Amino acid sequence: MLEDKGQRPIPSPREISTQPRFSDKVFRAVVTTGGLSSLAILGLIAAFLGYQGFEILVKEGISFITTSEWTVEVDSFGAITNTTFGLAAMLVGTILCALIAVLIAVPVSVAAAIFLSFYAPASLKKVLVSIIDLMAAFPSILFGFWGLFVLMPSAEYWARLINRYLGFIPIFEVDPPIFTRSPFIAGVVLAIMIIPIVTSISREVFSQTPLDRIQAAYALGATRWNVIRTVALPYARGGIVGGSMLGLGRAMGETVAVYTVLNIVYQINWQVLFGAGGNVASLILLKFGEAQPYEIKALMAAGLVLFLLTLFVNFIADQIVAKSGSKGR
Amino acid sequence: MTQSYVIPKPSRPWRPSPREKALNIGLLLASVVTSYALVALTEMKGKLAYFFVFFAALALFNMARGLITKDWMNGRDQFFSVIMLLGMTIVILPTASIIYTVFDRGRKGLHAGLLTNDMALATPSDPITSGGLLHAIVGTFLLVAVASIVSLPIGILTALYLTEIKGRFTRPIRFLVQAMSGVPSIVAGLFILSSVVYTVTKSYSGLVGSLALTILMIPTIARTAEEVLNLIPNDLREAGVALGGTQWRTVAMVVIPAARSGLITALILGVARIVGETAPILLLTGGGDAVNFNPTQGAMGSLPFYIWKSFLLGTEESITRGWAGLLVLLVLVLSLFLLARFLGSRRTK
Numbered sequence: 001m002l003e004d005k006g007q008r009p010i011p012s013p014r015e016i017s018t019q020p021r022f023s024d025k026v027f028r029a030v031v032t033t034g035g036l037s038s039l040a041i042l043g044l045i046a047a048f049l050g051y052q053g054f055e056i057l058v059k060e061g062i063s064f065i066t067t068s069e070w071t072v073e074v075d076s077f078g079a080i081t082n083t084t085f086g087l088a089a090m091l092v093g094t095i096l097c098a099l100i101a102v103l104i105a106v107p108v109s110v111a112a113a114i115f116l117s118f119y120a121p122a123s124l125k126k127v128l129v130s131i132i133d134l135m136a137a138f139p140s141i142l143f144g145f146w147g148l149f150v151l152m153p154s155a156e157y158w159a160r161l162i163n164r165y166l167g168f169i170p171i172f173e174v175d176p177p178i179f180t181r182s183p184f185i186a187g188v189v190l191a192i193m194i195i196p197i198v199t200s201i202s203r204e205v206f207s208q209t210p211l212d213r214i215q216a217a218y219a220l221g222a223t224r225w226n227v228i229r230t231v232a233l234p235y236a237r238g239g240i241v242g243g244s245m246l247g248l249g250r251a252m253g254e255t256v257a258v259y260t261v262l263n264i265v266y267q268i269n270w271q272v273l274f275g276a277g278g279n280v281a282s283l284i285l286l287k288f289g290e291a292q293p294y295e296i297k298a299l300m301a302a303g304l305v306l307f308l309l310t311l312f313v314n315f316i317a318d319q320i321v322a323k324s325g326s327k328g329r
Numbered sequence: 330m331t332q333s334y335v336i337p338k339p340s341r342p343w344r345p346s347p348r349e350k351a352l353n354i355g356l357l358l359a360s361v362v363t364s365y366a367l368v369a370l371t372e373m374k375g376k377l378a379y380f381f382v383f384f385a386a387l388a389l390f391n392m393a394r395g396l397i398t399k400d401w402m403n404g405r406d407q408f409f410s411v412i413m414l415l416g417m418t419i420v421i422l423p424t425a426s427i428i429y430t431v432f433d434r435g436r437k438g439l440h441a442g443l444l445t446n447d448m449a450l451a452t453p454s455d456p457i458t459s460g461g462l463l464h465a466i467v468g469t470f471l472l473v474a475v476a477s478i479v480s481l482p483i484g485i486l487t488a489l490y491l492t493e494i495k496g497r498f499t500r501p502i503r504f505l506v507q508a509m510s511g512v513p514s515i516v517a518g519l520f521i522l523s524s525v526v527y528t529v530t531k532s533y534s535g536l537v538g539s540l541a542l543t544i545l546m547i548p549t550i551a552r553t554a555e556e557v558l559n560l561i562p563n564d565l566r567e568a569g570v571a572l573g574g575t576q577w578r579t580v581a582m583v584v585i586p587a588a589r590s591g592l593i594t595a596l597i598l599g600v601a602r603i604v605g606e607t608a609p610i611l612l613l614t615g616g617g618d619a620v621n622f623n624p625t626q627g628a629m630g631s632l633p634f635y636i637w638k639s640f641l642l643g644t645e646e647s648i649t650r651g652w653a654g655l656l657v658l659l660v661l662v663l664s665l666f667l668l669a670r671f672l673g674s675r676r677t678k
Contacts, residue, residue: 020576027577031494034486038505038551041544045516048524111416119413128417134666135424137598139605140514141633142655145640146427149434158377192423199420223406246511253513255608256637281515281608288612303519307512314511318504 045307053301060085065305068092068268070283072295085298087280087305089268093183094279094306097258098251100187100272105195106244112195113202114228129203136196144260147189152261155185159273174274181263183277189261190254194247201246205239206232238320245317249310255281280306356394360386384415431652431659438653448635449619454644462654464620465635468535471624472614472631473600475539476546481596483543484550488595491551492558493566493580510548517544518609526613533615535629541609550599557591558584590672597669604665605658607633632658 020028050057057064067086075081112132116125147155159179166172209232217227258279264286265276278286284299284306291299345353364382368375388411395404443461451460487506491499521541530537561584569579585592610616615628616638632654639651 023577024575027575027580028494031486031489032496032498034483035490035494035496035498035502037483038487038502038509038547041547042505042509042512044524045512045520045544048520049516052523052527108416108419111413112420115413115417119410120417128421130670131421131424134663135420137601137662137666138424138427139607139633139658139662141605141607141636142427142431142659145636145651145655146423146430150426150430151423154376157375161377195420195423223402225406225409226402228409249511253511253516255513255515260640281513284515284519285608285611300519300523303516307516310511310513310516311508314508315504318507 042311046304049300049304049307052297053304056085056298056301057304064301065091068266070266070287070298072292080292080294083294083298085301087283087302089266090278090280090283090302091305091309092268092270093262093277094252094281094309096270096272097183097186097190097262097277097279098248100184101190101194101251102244102248104188104191105198105247106240108191109195109198109243110202110240112199113206114232116199116203117206118224118228118232129200132196132199136200140193140254140257141260143189143193144257147185147192147257147261151189152180152185155188156180158188159184163273171270171272173271175271176274178275179273181261181275182273183262183269184272186258186262186277186279187272189257190251193254193257194250197250198240198243198247201243202236202240205236205243209235238323242317242321245313245320249313249317252279252313253281253306253310254279255285258282259285280309352394356387356390359390360384384411384418387411388415428659431655434649434652435654435656435659438649438651438656443653443657447618447620447630454646457646457649457653460650462632462635462650462657464618464630465632465654466657467620467622468614468617468629468631468634469604471535471622471629472539472542472610473604475536475624476542476603477596477600479540480543480546480550480599484547484595484599485554485592487547487551488554488558489580491555493576493584506548506551509544510552512544513608514541514545514606515608515612517541518612520544521609522612532626533613533628534626535614535621535624535631538610538614538629538631539624541613542603542606545606545609546599546603549602550595553595553598554588554592557588557595560591561587594669594672597665597672601662601665601669604661605633607637610634611637632661 063086065087067084068089069084069086070089071082071084072080073082116128120128156179159174159182162172162184163174163179167174213231213235214227217231222230259282262277262279262282263275264278264282266278266283267276269276280302284302287295287299360383363386364379367382368378388408391407391411392404395407438457440458440461442458444466445463446459446461447464448460448462449464487502490496491503518541521537521544525537525540526533565583565587566579569583570576574582610631610633614631614634616634617628617630619630621627621629636651636654636658639647639654642648
């Protein structure tokens with residue numbers, strides 16, 4: 001044994017390096033590629049829609065989003081003679097419906113989130129949160145046909161009430177009294193669709209309110225409402241605004257529910273209770289069926305505008321949410 | 330010599346006393362009575378009036394109680410607690426109404442052959458008992474399966490980048506995933522139309538439909554998977570690396586198996602997100618009425634398309650079929666949701 005010792009080669013110390021090994025390099029490359037796929041997909045969406053819609057965007061220029069006329073004239077042989085594509089009416093409709101939805105959904109959602117965070121007993125809270133999560137998973141077609149068959153009669157009655165008591169305000173005027181299938185009703189359906197999103201984001205922000213501030217307020221003799229108003233709401237303000245913007249983006253892009261509920265008429269309509277309106281997404285669905293290849297290019301351009309609009313809204317929402325959280329009194 | 334003990338009963342001063350409970354119920358009843366009285370006596374009519382008068386009365390009565398028993402601040406507190414309850418009620422009512430309506434109206438469209446027949450030989454005005462939605466279920470299953478196969482790896486890789494590598498793209502990628510979940514579904518449809526259908530396949534098929542669904546599914550999977558992977562304790566990763574494993578081995582042998590049930594939950598939530606997605610399906614799949622097992626060729630039916638078509642046909646029978654389709658879709662979404670909940674609750678044990 002002892003003699004052996006001298007003859008054995010002394011192992012040289014392993015070289016220590018911070019270089020990742022080959023397998024890790026491959027792993028990191030694969031994961032990074034996968035991670036960047038979202039960038040690739042979003043880039044490709046913009047590129048392909050832009051490529052297909054390029055011809056229209058060049059021909060129409062800025063009037064594609066400022067004028068509101070969408071006509072394709074064909075001669076008796078079916079050949080296209082003259083086209084005008086202007087998206088303004090649908091853009092106005094998109095923003096109008098989405099704004100109505102947010103105006104209805106945000107107060108309700110914030111109240112619900114406050115109820116869940118500060119009032120509901122733990123057992124009830126669990127059930128209610130499950131119901132709200134479930135609501136977020138409902139497909140839009142469900143909201144669409146429910147809105148058309150069940151909500152419409154009630155919502156039409158609400159619209160009549162608003163018109164009777166607030167009709168002196170210009171946007172609540174209804175010229176020929178047609179109350180069905182109006183932007184208001186579409187807005188109500190969209191509001192119901194975005195309520196779960198806004199509620200769960202608000203609830204999450206409320207649950208992050210620093211406990212020491214809440215307890216300090218209680219210790220100073222505050223009531224629950226005082227705590228909510230002076231501690232929770234200022235702290236959560238940024239998150240609520242961000243959540244509302246996310247809901248706004250979702251409401252702008254909604255297709256099926258709006259198509260089902262709204263009477264799509266190609267005109268700029270600011271009278272929210274009057275049964276005519278539209279949005280970009282539902283226009284695409286409406287025109288796609290009978291569109292010729294040239295008009296489909298215009299629809300692609302419309303899709304690009306919608307895509308950029310929702311991307312922009314999401315970007316703003318992201319910035320607001322990222323900034324909030326550390327704020328509050 | 331017996332000593333008498335006074336055993337103190339546990340008291341819970343924060344619990345409402347019987348008197349307070351009685352007062353609560355009394356105020357509730359008073360509000361109901363007020364709402365009925367006002368609806369009967371004044372010009373306000375309808376369910377809306379009952380609803381709002383009830384909550385207004387409840388809020389005012391509670392405020393009055395707070396004012397009388399304590400002070401102005403307590404009164405205001407009581408008032409706003411009712412307002413918050415009102416908000417919660419408005420949130421819950423539509424869900425209840427949707428579930429009730431779908432079950433109530435869809436029930437009439439159910440029949441024995443619903444899940445075993447397709448619509449190839451049935452016309453819109455045929456009686457309910459002819460035809461069924463086998464083709465729609467087969468189609469939806471295939472669409473969802475193909476979309477899952479494509480988006481599960483991409484979604485999990487994105488989540489792994491955000492949790493394991495944390496490179497310099499972490500913040501932009503998190504935003505991009507968020508932005509991707511906000512992409513309108515019709516835009517996803519148009520994108521596949523312009524990039525795949527017009528350039529490569531030149532025809533509608535189930536495959537292109539599921540590619541559009543992939544775009545909608547990736548962000549859901551990525552975000553849920555990120556949350557799940559973040560819950561895996563760092564000790565596990567450190568232990569794996571300390572034992573001499575490379576990062577690749579640690580992630581593949583330790584982190585992913587530990588997060589398995591959570592990743593399945595992510596997949597299920599992704600499926601629930603796309604199973605009822607309608608707009609891209611309408612643009613891309615063609616929507617056949619016969620069973621088609623081949624996603625690469627031919628028109629492919631699906632549940633949302635079936636529902637859409639049934640409602641647009643507009644005959645009494647087809648509208649009933651549409652509600653039955655919605656019932657099947659709702660049951661599917663409900664069971665996926667409950668499955669995800671079940672797996673999620675098991676994970677936290």
